[in-house]
Amino acid sequence: MNLGMSAVANIQSTALADRNRISRLHGEHAILEARIKDIHRRAYGEWTDLDAVWSQFTEELEAHLTFEERELFDRFLREHPDEEGYIRTLAADHEEIRAAVERLGIDIQLHVVRAEAIDALLGELRQHAIWEAELFYPWLEEAVR
């Protein structure tokens, strides 16, 4: 894939803290998956600290999604104006993930968590990571190198 020098210059001109954050972004998907599995175990175990683990997960997830939306989608589109449909799909995924999280949060409050709801969220997040790994993360990785 030819990413072009402008993508590299674009990201390199951003603050160092931002660049560090970008380098960690792909790895955050694995962390988020691990959190969901942990939530699943707790929901079907002794429920220990489930509320705390859940709110940590939702904060981390929201930070991840928001950072991509606010800081990166537009930059990606400036480099790949023909990939608007791709970014629209990623953004729509984010909304679906948020909706699934909201539903699951209500289930957790009510102590009626269904395994299918947790599995569905895990599946959506995984599918989203696969989509992002196609173009978006390779572009980022190249850009922060």
Ligand SMILES: [Fe+2]
């Ligand atoms: Fe995303």
Ligand SMILES: [Fe+2]
């Ligand atoms: Fe992501």
